[in-house]
Structure formats: structure tokens, C-alpha cells
Amino acid sequence: MSLIVPSKAQAPFSKGVNLTGWFQTTSTNQIQFSKYTKQDFQNIKSLGCDVIRLPINMFYMTSGSPNYTVNPLFYDFLDQAVTWAEDLQMYLIIDNHTTDDLASKNANLQTLLTNVWTQVATHYKDRSTYILYEILNEPNGISTANWGAVQQAGVNAIRAVDTKHTIIVGASNFNTYSELSSLPNYSDSKLIYTFHFYDPFVFTHQGATWPTPSMGTLANVPFPYNSSTMPATPSDLVGTWVGSSLSNYSNDGTVAKMKSLIDIAVAFKNARNVNLYCGEFGVYIPNSPNSDRTYWYGEIRNYLESKGIAWTVWDYQGGFGLFKKGSNEQFNYDLNTTLLTSLGLTVPTQQVYTLKPDSVGFNIYSDYIGAKISESSNPSGGVVNYYSTSKPNNNKYCLNWAGSGQYGAVGFDFLPNKDLSMLKNNNYALSFLVRGNTPGTKFDLRFIDTKTGASDHPWRMNFTMDENTVRWDGQWHKVYIPLSNFVDGGAWDNTWFNPIGAFDWTAVDRFDITAEQMSLVGKSLWFDNIQICNMDTAKVYETTVFTAIANVSSNVSGGLKAYPNPAESSTTVNYSLASNEKVDISIYDLSGQKIRTLFNSLQTAGNYSLTWNIDTDNGKKVLQGVYFCRIKILGREDVAKIIVM
Numbered sequence: 061m062s063l064i065v066p067s068k069a070q071a072p073f074s075k076g077v078n079l080t081g082w083f084q085t086t087s088t089n090q091i092q093f094s095k096y097t098k099q100d101f102q103n104i105k106s107l108g109c110d111v112i113r114l115p116i117n118m119f120y121m122t123s124g125s126p127n128y129t130v131n132p133l134f135y136d137f138l139d140q141a142v143t144w145a146e147d148l149q150m151y152l153i154i155d156n157h158t159t160d161d162l163a164s165k166n167a168n169l170q171t172l173l174t175n176v177w178t179q180v181a182t183h184y185k186d187r188s189t190y191i192l193y194e195i196l197n198e199p200n201g202i203s204t205a206n207w208g209a210v211q212q213a214g215v216n217a218i219r220a221v222d223t224k225h226t227i228i229v230g231a232s233n234f235n236t237y238s239e240l241s242s243l244p245n246y247s248d249s250k251l252i253y254t255f256h257f258y259d260p261f262v263f264t265h266q267g268a269t270w271p272t273p274s275m276g277t278l279a280n281v282p283f284p285y286n287s288s289t290m291p292a293t294p295s296d297l298v299g300t301w302v303g304s305s306l307s308n309y310s311n312d313g314t315v316a317k318m319k320s321l322i323d324i325a326v327a328f329k330n331a332r333n334v335n336l337y338c339g340e341f342g343v344y345i346p347n348s349p350n351s352d353r354t355y356w357y358g359e360i361r362n363y364l365e366s367k368g369i370a371w372t373v374w375d376y377q378g379g380f381g382l383f384k385k386g387s388n389e390q391f392n393y394d395l396n397t398t399l400l401t402s403l404g405l406t407v408p409t410q411q412v413y414t415l416k417p418d419s420v421g422f423n424i425y426s427d428y429i430g431a432k433i434s435e436s437s438n439p440s441g442g443v444v445n446y447y448s449t450s451k452p453n454n455n456k457y458c459l460n461w462a463g464s465g466q467y468g469a470v471g472f473d474f475l476p477n478k479d480l481s482m483l484k485n486n487n488y489a490l491s492f493l494v495r496g497n498t499p500g501t502k503f504d505l506r507f508i509d510t511k512t513g514a515s516d517h518p519w520r521m522n523f524t525m526d527e528n529t530v531r532w533d534g535q536w537h538k539v540y541i542p543l544s545n546f547v548d549g550g551a552w553d554n555t556w557f558n559p560i561g562a563f564d565w566t567a568v569d570r571f572d573i574t575a576e577q578m579s580l581v582g583k584s585l586w587f588d589n590i591q592i593c594n595m596d597t598a599k600v601y602e603t604t605v606f607t608a609i610a611n612v613s614s615n616v617s618g619g620l621k622a623y624p625n626p627a628e629s630s631t632t633v634n635y636s637l638a639s640n641e642k643v644d645i646s647i648y649d650l651s652g653q654k655i656r657t658l659f660n661s662l663q664t665a666g667n668y669s670l671t672w673n674i675d676t677d678n679g680k681k682v683l684q685g686v687y688f689c690r691i692k693i694l695g696r697e698d699v700a701k702i703i704v705m
Contacts, residue, residue, distance in 0.1 A: 070335040070336070070368055070370075071252050071335050071336075071337050071370040072151060072189075072226070073110045073111035073151040073370055074110055074111075074365075074370050074371075075108070075109055075110065075111070075361075075365075075370065075371055075372070075373075075403075075404070075405075076104070076109040076110060076111030076112055076113065076150075076151070076371075076372045076373075077104055077109060077112060077113070077372055077373055077375060077376040077382070078112075078113045078114075078115060078155075078339075078340060078372050078373065078374045078375040078376065079096065079100075079104075079112050079113070079114050079115075079375070079376050080115055080374070080375040080376065080377070080378050081095070081375075081377070081378055082095050082096055082114070082115075083114060083115065083116040083117065083121075083137070083138070083157075084115050084116070084117050084157060085117060085120065086117065086120050086684075087120055087121075087683075087684055087685060088120075088121050088131040088133045088134045088137070088447075089133070089445045089446065089447050089685070090444075090446075091134075091137055092428075092429055092434070092435045092446070093137045093140075093428055094428035094429050094430070094431065094433075095429075095434070096141075097431075098144040098147070098148075100391075101141075101144045101145065101148055101150065102148060103391045104150075104376065105148050105150055106406065106408060107382075107400065107405040107406050107408070108404070108405045108406040109150070109405070110150055110151060111150060111151040111152070111153065111370070111372060112145065112150060112151070112152050112153070112372075113153040113155050113194070113339060113372040114141065114152060114153060114154060114155055115155045115157035115197065116138075116154065116155060116156060116157055116158075117157060117158050117159075118156040118157070118158050118176055118180070119156075119158040119163065119172055119176060120158065120684070121134040122176060123681050123682070123683050123684070124628060124674075124681070124683070124684045124704065125628050125629050126629060126681070127175075127681055128172060128175050128176055129179070129681075130176065130179045130180065130183075131683060133447055135183060138154070142184070142187060142191060145190055145191070146187070146188050146190050146191075149190065150190065151190050151191075151192060152190060152191055152192070153192045153193075153194050153228060153339075153372070154180065154184070154191065154192065154193050154194065155194040155197055155228075155339075156173075156176075156177075156193075156194060156195060156196045156197060157197040158196070158197075159197070159198070163196060163199070164196065164198075164199040164200050164201055164202050164207070164232075165200075165201040165202070169202075169210055170210045170213050170214075173195065173196065173210065173211075173213065173214040173217065174213055174214060174216075174217035175217075177193065177195070177214050177217050177218050178217045178218070178220065178221060180193070181193065181217070181218040181221050181222040181225070182221045182222070184222070184225070185221055185222035185224060185225070187225075189224065189225065189226070191225055192225060192226045192227070192228055192252070193218060193225055193226075193227050193228065194227075194228035194230075194254070194339070195211050195214045195215065195227065195228065195229055195230075196211070196214070196230075197235070197339075198230075198234040198235045198256065199211075199230070199231075199232045199234075199235070200232060200233060200234050202232055203232060204231050204232040204233065204239045204242040204243060205242060206232075207231070207232040208242070208243050208244040209244070211229055211243075212244060212246065215227055215229065215246065215248055215251075219248065223250075225250070226250045226251070226252060227248065227250060227251055227252075228251070228252045228253075228254050228337065228339070229243070229246065229251055229252075229253055229254070230253065230254040230255060230339070231243055231255070234256065235254060235255050235256040235339065235340075236255065236256070237255040237257065237321065237322070237324045237325035237328070238324055240253060240255060240324075240325060240328040241327075241328050241331075245332070251334065251335070252334075252335040252336070252337050253328070253329070253332075253334050253335065253336050253337070254336075254337050254338070254339040255325050255336070255338060255339070256338070256339055256340040256341065256374075257321070257322065257338055257340070257341040257360065258340070258341065258342070259312070259317075259318060259321050260283070260305070260309065260312045260313050260317070260318075261305065262275070262278065262281055262302060262305045262306055262309065263281045263282075263283045263309075263313060263343065263348070263352075263356065264342065264343045264344060264348075264356075265344050266278040266279055266280075266281045266344065266347045266348055267279060267344055267345075267346040267347030267348065268344050273296070273297060273300050273302060274296075275297070275302060277294035277296055277297065278291075278294055278297065278302065278347065279291065279347035279348075280347065280348075280349060281306070281309070281313075281348070282313070282349060282352050283313055283352045283353075283355060283356045284313055284314050284315055284355075285309050285310045285312075285313035285314060287310070290306075290309065293306050293307075315359050318359065318360060318363070319363050322360075322363055322364065322367070322369075325338075325369070326367045326369070329367075329368075329369070336368075336369050336370075337369065337370045337371065337372075338364055338369055338370070338371040338372070339371075339372055340372070340373075340374040341357075341360055341364075341371065341373060341374065342357075342373055342374040342375065342380035343356055343357070343380065344379050344380055345379055345380065345381070345385050346379070346385070350385070350396070350398070350399075351398075353399070354396075354398045354399045354401075354402040355402065357373070357399060357402040357403055358401075358402035358403070361402065361403050361404060362404075365404075373403065377389045382395060382396055382399060382400060382403075383395055383396055384396050388413070388475055388476040389475075390413065390476065391408070392408070392410065392411050393410060393411055393412070393413040394410075394413075395407070395408065395410060397410060413476070415476065415477065415479050415566075415567070416479060417479040417480075417481055417482035417483075417566070418478055418479060418480055418482060418483050418592075419482055419483075421483070421488060421591060421592045421593040421594060422591065422592055423589075423590070423591045424472050424571060424590040424591055424592065425446070425459055425472070425587065425588075425589070425590040426454060426455065426588075426589050426590070426591065427447075427454075427455045427456055427457045428446070429446065429472065430472075430591075432474065432475055432476070433472050433473065433474055433475065434472075434473040434475050435471065435472070435473070436471030436472065436473035436570055437469060437470045437471045438468055438469050438471065439461070439463075439464050439468050439469075439470075440464050440465035440466070440467060440468025440469075440575070441463060441464065441465045441468065441581070441701075442461065442462055442463035442464030442465065442468055442580065442581070442686070443460075443461075443462055443463060443650055443685060443686040444459070444460070444461050444470050445459070445460040445461075445462075445650060445685075446459050448460035448586065448650075450586065450606065450653070451602050451604050451606055452586075452588055452602065453493045453495075453536045453588040453589065453600060453601055453602045454493070454588050454589045454601070458586050458587065458588040459586065459587040459588065459590075460584065460585070460586050460650055461573065461580070461584070461585045461586075461587070462580070462583065462584040462585070462650045462686070463580065463581055463582065463583070463584075463650070463686060463688075463701055464575045464579070464580040464581070465575065465579050465580075465581060466575050466576075466578060466579040466580075467574065467575060467576065468574070468575045468580070469572045469573060469574035469575065470572065470573040470574075470587075471570055471571075471572050472570055472571045472572070473569065473570040474568060474569060474570055474571070477510050477567050477568060477569050478568045479565070479566045479567065479568070480507070480543065480565050480566075480568050480592070481565040481566045483543065483592060483594075484543040484544060484565050486594065487542060487544070487594060488542070488543055488592055488593065488594045489540050489541055489542040489543060489592070489593065489594065489596070490505065490523075490539075490540075490541045490543065490571075490590075490591075490592060491538070491539065491540050491541075491589070491590075491591050491592070491593050491596065491598055492538075492539055492587055492588065492589060492590040492591070492598075493536045493537065493538050493539070493587065493588040493589055493598060493600065494525070494530060494536070494537055494539055494585065494586065494587055494588075495534065495535060495536045495537070495585070495586040495587075495606060496530075496532040496534075496583070496584070496585045496586070497532055497533060497534035497584075497606065498532055498582075498583045498584075499527065499532050500527070500532075501526070501527075501532050501578075501580070501583055501585070502524060502525065502526040502577035502578055503524075503525050503573060503574060503575050503576065503577060503578075503580065503585070504522050504523065504524050504525070504549075504572075504573075504574050504575075504576040504577060505522070505523045505524075505525060505541070505546075505571075505572075505573055505574075506520045506521060506522045506523070506546075506549060506571070506572050506574060506576075507520070507521045507546065507563075507568050507570075507571055507572075508520050508568070508569050508570050508571075508572065509563050509564045509565075509567050509568055509569060510564070510567040510568070510569045511553065511569075512567070516562075517551035517553040517557050517562075518551050518552070518553060518569065519548075519549075519550070519551045519559075519562050519563040519564070520548075520549035520550060520551060520563065521546035521547065521548060521549060521563050521565075522546060522547055522548075522549035522576075523541055523545060523546050523547070524576075524577060525539075526577075533605065534605040534606045535600075535603065535604075535605055535606070536586075536588070536600045536601075536602055536603070537600070538596075538598040538599070538600060540596040540598070543565075543592075548560075548561055548563060573587070581701075582688070582699050584650060586606075620633065620634070620635045620689065620691050620698050620699070620700045621633070621634050621635075621700060622634075622672075622689060622700050622702050625700075625701075625702055625703060626702075626703035626704065627672075627674060627702060627703070627704055628674070628704075629673070629674060630671055630672065630673045630674060631671070631672055631674070631702055632669050632670070632671050632672075633645065633658065633669065633670045633671075633672060633689055633700070634667070634668070634669050635667075635668055635691060636666070636667050636668070637663055637664070637665050637666060637668070637693070638665055640662065640663070640664050640665060641662070641663060641665075641693045642661070642662055642693070643659055643660070643661065643662070643663050643691065643692070643693055644657075644659070644660045644690075644691070644692040644693075645657075645658040645659045645660070645670060645689065645690070645691045645692075646658060646660075646689075646690055647672060647687055647688070647689055647690075647702075648687065648688045648689075648690060649682070649685075649687055649688075650685065650686055650687070650688075655676045655677065655682065655687075656672065656675065656676050656677050657677060658670045658672060658689075672689070672702075674704055682704060683704075684704050685703075685704055686701060686702070686703055686704075687701075687702045687703075687704060688700070688701055688702070689702055
């Protein structure tokens with residue numbers, strides 16, 4: 061019996077995690093940057109990791125077609141993550157994780173890749189070699205031969221401005237190991253080849269709803285195959301490829317089979333004499349047996365290391381993560397220690413978590429969402445921008461909420477839940493600054509407690525904001541509401557429950573700002589410096605009267621419409637005039653600033669069309685987001701919402 065001695069991985073790093081759900085948003089303004097901090101990077105390093113792969117929806121971090129100019133706010137965020145990695149001497153892979161239609165299925169993929177990577181590489185060309193670039197995650201819908209040429213163009217674009225940093229390249233068909241040999245023989249000497257490993261798929265993705273067909277009903281598939289514990293094929297999967305895979309699982313669900321598949325990648329590595337790295341591998345948590353899951357990780361990890369292949373597990377937190385199922389995913393309390401052991405990682409001492417009453421105030425939002433708070437908004441057709449630069453009162457940014465339908469909300473989820481009972485009893489208050497300029501605006505502030513069982517409900521404590529509280533005059537106003545001033549607001553739990561005084565301040569799940577009272581379509585609100593405190597010390601520093609679209613409806617009767625909507629390069633605005641009119645048609649951003657005048661003159665009765673080329677008056681393309689087209693006729697104002705992709 062011979063021992064397998066793991067050889068040192070040829071990549072400069074050896075093992076790490078994917079830090080998912082952070083930069084994977086549809087716009088830069090939706091990134092919740094405070095979700096992770098330098099402390100999280102330190103925690104990951106303490107596990108024995110030396111690399112973090114950072115998935116980024118790269119193309120969405122730009123202005124969109126045709127220029128795809130990278131948003132400076134994106135660099136503000138990513139620069140900080142880069143600095144944390146460098147300070148800790150950890151490798152950071154900038155992974156272009158843009159998926160589907162805007163990525164590998166886009167006819168302009170090569171132009172997109174070369175444009176965006178030229179910008180990103182130019183920005184980071186002078187940073188340390190701890191930074192790596194990954195051209196594109198899981199290209200698909202394109203042959204590896206065609207993808208190989210596109211990928212070469214991406215490499216060339218980077219090398220035109222940056223010859224220093226290592227680039228990660230992979231094959232098509234979702235970075236499969238079986239396509240590696242079809243890649244060109246790239247001549248670049250600073251490449252690492254990547255592949256992903258999720259076999260057997262019916263084990264690693266049992267419970268997943270995103271494959272076709274959905275595997276949500278599949279559960280308790282063992283690994284390795286065990287006839288005595290093998291579940292029956294769910295009725296909705298009989299006759300599908302999933303059913304066929306389950307029928308053949310006695311052959312596919314073995315360690316030997318897994319090794320033979322990884323050997324395909326190993327053979328490529330040896331034949332080409334190249335550096336190889338497994339960028340993703342993992343098992344979805346919800347329906348998989350934990351003991352089988354951890355066993356699979358141990359076998360895959362050991363075999364990768366025995367072949368000198370570095371790896372980053374998918375993922376750190378989330379559905380495939382390193383934490384216990386259903387936990388709050390706190391580093392000191394909730395790590396899946398058996399999984400860490402299987403991965404050969406350092407297991408930190410775990411403590412038993414006890415919810416204790418908060419004894420001091422805390423920030424909910426101030427430039428960023430506060431610590432241990434997760435964004436949980438439901439804008440209901442509107443937009444929430446946490447980084448608005450429209451004359452914030454405090455620091456760099458303010459929170460802008462616009463165009464929300466009734467019952468839409470800006471949400472702040474406390475993770476873990478909070479016990480606010482001591483703060484309430486000690487006269488603490490909700491303090492913030494707010495600005496609006498649409499008279500008659502009403503919305504609710506509310507705390508929602510934790511549903512503890514079938515007989516309980518998520519009870520609310522409410523406070524209604526209207527002109528009895530502040531004036532909607534386009535200026536910042538400070539608001540200070542003692543927690544004791546919130547009133548019992550009932551509960552929605554698939555049906556309505558009237559208030560019975562059951563709200564529990566010792567188990568508060570989240571805080572919402574919600575359009576409970578009315579639709580906010582056509583209205584815009586700004587918030588700054590939201591906190592729980594016991595001193596009314598907030599000050600108004602920004603005294604400008606800020607104007608925005610007001611007193612408008614979402615549709616013109618028989619009139620104002622835009623198509624296509626969402627729009628990418630242009631949209632056509634159609635409207636009708638019943639008589640000769642003085643017409644003013646303009647485009648506004650969410651802050652209420654006019655950015656483009658489409659028409660401002662007399663027109664005769666008739667049907668009209670105007671094209672907006674997604675630009676400002678000075679010809680600059682606008683960033684993706686929500687905009688309003690407003691028409692003014694005889695003092696009447698109407699608006700159409702236009703979404704720019």
C-alpha cells in the first residue's frame with residue numbers, strides 16, 4: 061500500500077474560496093459593499109486559504125452599449141478588496157463572471173471582452189502580482205474552437221497594457237475538463253488553465269431549481285452509491301435525463317469514476333505542461349446528506365492536491381458554502397467543521413451563539429449598509445440606489461429610492477436577529493435624514509419581528525411618515541423617532557392578521573422603509589445617516605433645495621410610451637396630440653435632474669415619435685438604470701419609466 065504524497069500546486073496559490081454574492085449584481089449601484097470587510101478576508105486566511113476568487117458581473121459594472129465604460133464606483137469598491145488581499149498577502153482572482161446573454165451568447169462578445177479587460181487591466185497594471193485576471197467564467201453556447209479565438213483576443217487586449225499579471229483561461233461548455241484539449245496552444249507564459257468539477261451532477265445539485273428540468277424534488281442521493289439508501293426517482297423527473305442519470309448512478313456515483321474524470325484534466329495538464337487550477341467544485345446544501353457531502357469534498361480535494369492542482373471551492377457562504385445548513389453563517393459560531401476537516405482547512409474554535417440585548421446604538425445606513433445587516437429590498441418596479449451622489453447630507457453617498465409601486469420596500473435584514481428591548485426601554489430612537497419634493501407623499505417605517513413557529517406571525521411595529529412629520533420641499537430634514545413611538549401594525553403571513561400586541565422587541569428580524577400607504581411611482585426620496593441612537597445630534601449640512609419629477613402619473617392616457625423598454629442603444633418615445641400644443645419632452649435621472657431635452661416647441665395635432673439614443677444633452681451615454689421621460693402639455697405632466705440595460 062503506497063501513500064499518496066500531494067505535490068505542490070504549480071499555481072502560485074494552493075487553496076481558497078469563491079466569495080460569491082458580493083459583486084454579482086446587475087449594476088454597480090446594487091453592490092452591497094459592506095457585506096464583506098477586511099476581517100472576512102482575515103478569517104478566510106485563518107482557515108489556511110491563500111487565494112480568493114471574486115466573481116464579478118463585469119459587463120454590468122459598465123455604462124453598457126456601445127462604449128461599456130467601467131463605472132468609477134466599481135473601482136472604488138474593487139480597489140479596497142484588492143488592497144485587503146495585498147495587505148494580507150493573499151491572491152485575489154478578478155473573475156469576469158458575467159453570464160448568459162450579455163456574455164458568451166452575445167454576438168459582440170469579443171468586442172465586449174477586449175473593451176472591458178483593456179480598461180480593467182489598465183487600472184490594475186501597476187498593482188502587485190497577488191492580483192490575477194480570469195477572462196470569462198463558464199463560457200457556453202459557443203464552441204471551444206470559436207471561444208479559444210475570442211479568449212486569445214481577450215488575452216491580447218490585456219497584454220497590450222499589462223504584461224505583469226497572470227491570466228486564467230478555460231474551455232467552453234461551462235469550463236468543463238473534457239473541452240480543455242480543444243483549446244489553442246496559447247503562447248503566453250503567464251497563464252493558468254481552469255476547469256470546474258460538479259460530478260456526479262445528480263449528487264452535487266440535488267435540490268437545485270435552476271437546472272432544466274428542476275431538481276428541486278430530488279433529495280438524499282448518497283455518495284458514493286449505496287443501493288440501500290438510494291432514493292426513488294421523483295415522479296416529475298421520470299423520463300428525463302435526471303432519471304437516466306439516477307438509473308446509471310451505480311456506475312457514476314463512485315470515487316473511481318470521479319478520479320477518472322479529473323484525470324482528463326490531469327492528462328491535459330501533463331500533455332501541455334501547463335499550470336492547472338480547479339476554479340469551482342462543490343455540493344448544494346439543502347437536500348444533500350451532510351456526511352456524504354463532506355466525504356465527497358474530501359475525496360475530490362485530496363485527489364486534486366495529489367495531482368498538483370490548486371483549487372477554490374464554491375463557495376464561502378451561500379448554498380454551497382462552508383457553514384452549517386440554516387445558520388446565520390457567523391464565522392465564530394456556524395462553520396461546518398466536518399466539511400473544513402474534509403477540505404484540509406484549519407478548524408477554528410467554535411462558540412455557542414446566544415442572542416443578547418443590544419446595549420448601544422448602531423448604524424443601519426451611512427454611505428454603506430451597517431455591519432451584520434443584509435440588503436433585503438423589494439423595490440416593486442422602482443429602484444434603490446445606495447450610492448447616490450445627489451447632494452448627500454453626510455459623507456460621500458445617500459440612499460435614493462424612486463418609482464416604487466405600492467408595498468415596495470427598502471429592506472435591512474439583521475443577521476443575526478437583534479434584541480432591541482433594552483434600547484427601546486432606554487429611550488433609544490430611530491434617527492435619519494430624509495428629503496422629498498412631492499407633496500402628499502406617505503410611507504411607513506417598520507420593524508418586523510421573527511416568526512417563531514406555525515402559530516406565530518412576523519408582527520410589525522409601524523410609524524407613518526407624511527407631511528405631519530416633515531415637509532416635502534426638496535430639502536433635507538432630520539427625523540428622530542423614539543422606538544416607543546412605533547405602533548402595533550399587525551402582520552402579513554400569506555393573509556392579514558390584525559394587531560394583537562404580540563410584537564417581540566427581543567427578536568427583531570429587519571427594518572423596512574415601505575410604500576405601504578400609496579404607490580411611489582413618479583416620486584423620489586432620499587435618506588441619509590440612518591441609525592439607532594439615544595441623542596438627537598443629527599445636523600443638516602446640505603441646505604440646497606433639490607428638485608425632482610413631481611405630480612406625474614406612470615402612463616399617459618392613450619399616449620406616452622417607449623419601445624423597446626428595457627432599452628440598450630436607443631428607444632422610441634411615442635405620443636399623440638389632440639390639438640396644437642406647446643410640448644416639452646425631456647429625460648430625467650432618478651435624482652430628478654434633467655439630462656436630455658428631446659423636444660421643446662410648438663407642435664400641431666397628430667401622432668409623433670422621438671428617438672432617445674440613451675445619451676445626455678452633451679452626447680455622453682448614460683449608465684444603465686431607470687430614467688423617466690416626462691411630457692408637459694398645457695401644464696399637464698405625464699411620465700413613462702424607461703429601463704436602460
